[in-house]
Amino acid sequence: MDAKKQALYEARARIIKAMAHPSRLFIVEELSRGEKCVCELTEMIGADVSTVSKHLSVLRSAGIISDDRRGAQVYYTLRVPCVLNFFGCVESVLKTTAKEQLQLLKKT
Amino acid sequence: MDAKKQALYEARARIIKAMAHPSRLFIVEELSRGEKCVCELTEMIGADVSTVSKHLSVLRSAGIISDDRRGAQVYYTLRVPCVLNFFGCVESVLKTTAKEQLQLLKKT
DNA sequence: AAAATATTTGGCTATTTTGCCAAATGAACA
DNA sequence: TGTTCATTTGGCAAAATAGCCAAATATTTT
Numbered sequence: 027m028d029a030k031k032q033a034l035y036e037a038r039a040r041i042i043k044a045m046a047h048p049s050r051l052f053i054v055e056e057l058s059r060g061e062k063c064v065c066e067l068t069e070m071i072g073a074d075v076s077t078v079s080k081h082l083s084v085l086r087s088a089g090i091i092s093d094d095r096r097g098a099q100v101y102y103t104l105r106v107p108c109v110l111n112f113f114g115c116v117e118s119v120l121k122t123t124a125k126e127q128l129q130l131l132k133k134t
Numbered sequence: 135m136d137a138k139k140q141a142l143y144e145a146r147a148r149i150i151k152a153m154a155h156p157s158r159l160f161i162v163e164e165l166s167r168g169e170k171c172v173c174e175l176t177e178m179i180g181a182d183v184s185t186v187s188k189h190l191s192v193l194r195s196a197g198i199i200s201d202d203r204r205g206a207q208v209y210y211t212l213r214v215p216c217v218l219n220f221f222g223c224v225e226s227v228l229k230t231t232a233k234e235q236l237q238l239l240k241k242t
Numbered sequence: 243a244a245a246a247t248a249t250t251t252g253g254c255t256a257t258t259t260t261g262c263c264a265a266a267t268g269a270a271c272a
Numbered sequence: 273t274g275t276t277c278a279t280t281t282g283g284c285a286a287a288a289t290a291g292c293c294a295a296a297t298a299t300t301t302t
Contacts, residue, residue: 027160027180035156041224043154047290048143051150052135064249072135077291079250084289089231098248098299106230108223115216116149122214123197155260172279185261187280206269206278 044088045109049073050081055113057091057104064100152196153217157181158189163221165199165212172208 027035045051049071056062056070068078082102085091092105104110135143153159157179164170164178176186190210193199200213212218 027178031160032156035159037228038159038221038224039154039156041227042150042159042220046147046151046154048140048147051143051146052139065247070135074292075249076251076293080290083250089227089234095249095298100249106223106227108226111219111223112150113146115214115219116146118216119149119197119214120145126197173277182262183279184263184281188261191280203268203279206276208279 041088041090044084044090045112047081047084049078050085053078053081053085053102054090054104054109057102058107058110061094061101061103064102067102149196149198152192152198153220155189155192157186158193161186161189161193161210162198162212162217165210166215166218169202169209169211172210175210 045054052071053067056067064075064079064082067082068075071078082091082093086093086102090104090106090109091102094101094103153162160179161175164175172183172187172190175190176183179186190199190201194201194210198212198214198217199210202209202211
């Protein structure tokens with residue numbers, strides 16, 4: 027794998043990696059319903075504000091969400107809605123795996 | 135976020151996390167063209183066989199690929215092709231970010 | 243200007259991930 | 273059976289990630 031191809035896959039992995047965390051997946055899904063400020067997300071997630079802020083920073087650096095300061099609050103928005111399509115596929119991976127588990131059990 | 139919801143997002147994150155690595159993204163894309171054995175993938179990636187084997191194991195545990203031993207070789211297949219849709223979206227995240235960068239430069 | 247509220251950043255530790263080497267296992271073949 | 277080839281596993285060290293607290297910054301309010 028040459029350097030150019032390597033760089034391409036690294037860029038792609040950065041985006042996917044940014045989504046690869048329970049809280050960050052939650053944030054993405056929540057923002058798909060409309061913008062939310064840090065305090066609202068923190069409340070829902072139930073972690074330290076600083077932790078949530080860092081999760082938001084990861085998603086923002088990856089270009090998945092964008093921020094908008096309005097007064098004391100910062101509102102976050104989903105910038106690329108197509109990431110929502112991930113969920114359907116992830117669900118089907120889970121379903122496929124579950125079905126296979128079932129098949130294995132039936133054979134017993 | 136209650137325990138049930140937490141568990142759901144953790145399960146989802148496990149799948150996405152399994153894809154969140156340059157080599158593993160490469161493997162997924164490569165397998166979309168048809169099955170490949172470990173030695174072929176190792177050759178293409180250019181890392182240690184044991185490293186590639188572990189990447190494959192991560193993808194298999196997540197239920198994204200499946201293995202089939204035929205003689206001395208083990209062939210891997212993409213089990214859930216919808217993960218390929220990720221690429222298109224990832225590309226559009228990259229593109230959107232690039233466009234924004236360009237806008238910022240124009241203002242200078 | 244001081245106090246209060248919202249958010250980010252720095253710093254630290256604990257945990258996880260990565261990637262190599264060496265060793266073990268599985269299968270084909272002389 | 274012993275040898276060779278393909279793959280996996282164990283183990284280790286380096287690097288990255290996660291989450292909390294404390295401190296800094298930004299904004300509004302008193």
